Amino acid sequence: MAAFSGSVEHELRTQVSELLRRRYDQPVGPENILIKLPPPEVAADFTLVAFSLAQLLQQPLPQLAAALAEDLKANWPPLVSAEVVKGFINLTLSDAFWCDFLEQQRTNPTFGRSTDRKPRVLVEFCGPNTNKPLHLGHLRNIFIGYAVSELLQAVGHEVVRVNILNDRGVHICKSMLAYQKYGQHETPESSGIKGDFLVGEYYVRFEQELKKQMEALQAQGLSEEEARRQAPLQREVQQMLQAWEAGDPEVRGLWATMNNWVYQGFAQTYRKLGIRFDKEYFESDTYLKGKELVLQGLQKGIFYRKPDGSVWVDLSAEGLEHKLLLRADGTSVYITQDIATALERWNDFAPERMIYTVASEQDHHFKVLKAICRRLELPFAEGIHHLSYGLVELPTGRMKSREGTVVDADDLLEEMTATAARYSKEHGKATDLSEAEQQELFRSIGLAALKFFILKVHARKRMVFHPEESIDVHGFTGPFIQYTHARICSLLRKAGILPSQPVAVAPLHRSEREVLRLLYRYPATLLDAADQLEPAVLANYLYHLAKTYNQFYQELPVLQAATDAERTLRLHLSDGVRQVLASGLSLLGIPAPQRM
RNA sequence: GGUCCGGUAGCUCAGUUGGAUAGAGCAUCAGCCUUCUAAGCUGAGGGUCAUUGGUUCGAAUCCAAUCCGGAUCACCA
Numbered sequence: 001m002a003a004f005s006g007s008v009e010h011e012l013r014t015q016v017s018e019l020l021r022r023r024y025d026q027p028v029g030p031e032n033i034l035i036k037l038p039p040p041e042v043a044a045d046f047t048l049v050a051f052s053l054a055q056l057l058q059q060p061l062p063q064l065a066a067a068l069a070e071d072l073k074a075n076w077p078p079l080v081s082a083e084v085v086k087g088f089i090n091l092t093l094s095d096a097f098w099c100d101f102l103e104q105q106r107t108n109p110t111f112g113r114s115t116d117r118k119p120r121v122l123v124e125f126c127g128p129n130t131n132k133p134l135h136l137g138h139l140r141n142i143f144i145g146y147a148v149s150e151l152l153q154a155v156g157h158e159v160v161r162v163n164i165l166n167d168r169g170v171h172i173c174k175s176m177l178a179y180q181k182y183g184q185h186e187t188p189e190s191s192g193i194k195g196d197f198l199v200g201e202y203y204v205r206f207e208q209e210l211k212k213q214m215e216a217l218q219a220q221g222l223s224e225e226e227a228r229r230q231a232p233l234q235r236e237v238q239q240m241l242q243a244w245e246a247g248d249p250e251v252r253g254l255w256a257t258m259n260n261w262v263y264q265g266f267a268q269t270y271r272k273l274g275i276r277f278d279k280e281y282f283e284s285d286t287y288l289k290g291k292e293l294v295l296q297g298l299q300k301g302i303f304y305r306k307p308d309g310s311v312w313v314d315l316s317a318e319g320l321e322h323k324l325l326l327r328a329d330g331t332s333v334y335i336t337q338d339i340a341t342a343l344e345r346w347n348d349f350a351p352e353r354m355i356y357t358v359a360s361e362q363d364h365h366f367k368v369l370k371a372i373c374r375r376l377e378l379p380f381a382e383g384i385h386h387l388s389y390g391l392v393e394l395p396t397g398r399m400k401s402r403e404g405t406v407v408d409a410d411d412l413l414e415e416m417t418a419t420a421a422r423y424s425k426e427h428g429k430a431t432d433l434s435e436a437e438q439q440e441l442f443r444s445i446g447l448a449a450l451k452f453f454i455l456k457v458h459a460r461k462r463m464v465f466h467p468e469e470s471i472d473v474h475g476f477t478g479p480f481i482q483y484t485h486a487r488i489c490s491l492l493r494k495a496g497i498l499p500s501q502p503v504a505v506a507p508l509h510r511s512e513r514e515v516l517r518l519l520y521r522y523p524a525t526l527l528d529a530a531d532q533l534e535p536a537v538l539a540n541y542l543y544h545l546a547k548t549y550n551q552f553y554q555e556l557p558v559l560q561a562a563t564d565a566e567r568t569l570r571l572h573l574s575d576g577v578r579q580v581l582a583s584g585l586s587l588l589g590i591p592a593p594q595r596m
Numbered sequence: 597g598g599u600c601c602g603g604u605a606g607c608u609c610a611g612u613u614g615g616a617u618a619g620a621g622c623a624u625c626a627g628c629c630u631u632c633u634a635a636g637c638u639g640a641g642g643g644u645c646a647u648u649g650g651u652u653c654g655a656a657u658c659c660a661a662u663c664c665g666g667a668u669c670a671c672c673a
């Protein structure tokens with residue numbers, strides 16, 4: 001059905017271009033012809049904006065618009081009316097056109113998706129530390145990254161979904177050290193605590209114990225900075241990091257054990273969220289690489305060495321600053337690792353683009369990364385793209401792990417599920433389902449509420465997470481769209497086998513047309529959302545479609561329609577909406593239950 | 597201080613890339629279930645699109661300046 005993605009606009013542009021050339025003997029390229037969608041109060045399907053054409057052709061606007069409307073009516077068969085209002089020409093297409101569109105749409109299970117193949121793209125998202133559970137911030141990252149992956153795939157890209165595990169460093173050693181001191185060989189099995197939460201508890205424990213030690217030292221008159229440096233735990237954790245880097249078997253063993261606990265915990269959470277990765281990259285694999293690349297750059301004179309031995313790059317030509325790449329002791333810093341990881345990904349998959357789903361705090365970091373890769377003339381440099389999203393804040397302000405204001409992903413999911421269950425039971429919903437089916441349903445409704453609440457906001461915007469609003473099921477929410485879908489499914493079940501013949505051309509009601517116009521926009525919406533890497537575009541569209549369908553549903557009977565032709569049309573129309581809602585929700589990673 | 601991002605209804609957000617009288621949801625108020633799932637639908641009130649100037653047939657949208665909020669400018673990751 002790629003043929004229908006914007007085909008009317010395309011055809012219209014070509015027509016208008018040709019008609020203008022004939023009438024005024026002047027070439028007007030199709031790209032100069034502006035087609036818009038009329039506002040709701042105008043009962044037309046498309047609007048041709050003539051202001052700029054009048055200017056371009058040096059013709060008086062009223063005459064030009066009138067002439068163009070006449071020419072179009074005479075030469076473009078699908079058109080039944082062309083009304084001129086000021087500089088707008090409002091175009092209405094025939095009922096036959098829309099019925100034909102519906103028939104094509106409905107019988108095409110992949111309507112909206114593009115069949116042409118586009119280059120391979122790599123999308124990184126999630127990026128957790130392996131010392132604590134996933135939290136609300138990761139959820140926004142994951143939802144955006146996953147939906148963008150789905151969108152890119154839907155429009156024809158081959159997509160590689162990757163995760164990056166920050167599995168080494170001093171913060172990882174903190175939970176290890178605390179476990180070593182206080183753990184008493186506790187395991188997820190022995191404690192009954194999910195692995196990532198168990199490790200997280202020791203991370204918190206470390207910070208608490210360190211704080212105690214620091215307070216004792218500060219009481220003796222040391223500054224906070226000095227107290228931190230001298231605290232025994234701080235020294236021990238540094239020693240542990242060195243032991244880890246030296247490959248000490250005992251430390252490495254503990255590290256592997258605890259990380260595996262965390263990974264098992266993450267895997268459970270990923271499953272609940274309905275996401276997966278094609279490949280996971282571990283920082284512990286790449287943190288030593290990159291050094292070679294820097295030394296090559298140094299040889300080529302792209303970088304320079306300071307007297308202390310550290311290596312730097314001067315990015316002032318790009319409006320950036322001088323950036324350290326290797327410390328005086330030869331060890332690499334974060335950005336050096338990132339170059340190495342990018343190279344590894346390039347070697348693994350040779351993607352046209354590498355999309356990094358990372359919070360906007362790191363906007364500057366990615367500018368620098370890209371600039372350095374350009375300097376090194378790495379083949380993937382231009383393909384580096386930072387998919388930047390704004391922080392999630394709570395009504396009380398930013399989440400602070402030290403202040404215990406972090407919302408854990410697992411807890412949140414449980415709450416959403418419980419709320420969905422409470423609502424369903426209070427309202428006597430889905431009572432004909434089995435216990436297991438109900439549980440599954442509640443989970444999918446809770447997930448829908450959460451994902452949609454986050455995805456409906458444009459990624460670049462900061463957002464405040466209001467718990468009460470996020471679990472709402474009314475209005476502009478995920479459950480509302482699910483509900484519309486489930487209601488259509490119910491309708492179609494009652495209708496039995498759908499009439500297979502194409503709909504007879506019946507005069508269309510206004511609300512039927514509005515639904516058709518929206519269905520028609522689905523392919524273009526997907527292209528737009530994928531192009532912008534913006535799931536919110538799709539989320540907004542889906543809400544709009546569901547809302548418009550509900551208006552139709554309220555206004556016109558389907559099963560009890562007056563004529564067979566109307567009944568068939570409305571059933572087909574409902575089926576078309578059902579299909580697009582299911583398709584769109586799936587791209588957002590939201591399940592579409594058939595009853596609720 | 598430099599750079600980047602944001603500022604639209606009481607609150608949370610859209611706004612078809614410069615087009616028609618700026619739209620939704622929540623909240624408030626008033627209606628609609630003997631008919632296909634009321635997690636729905638209809639209506640009302642609610643706006644100096646941060647401010648000021650500019651660009652033009654036309655600006656929430658583009659440009660400039662200013663104000664407010666946030667992020668960033670680490671030998672942290």
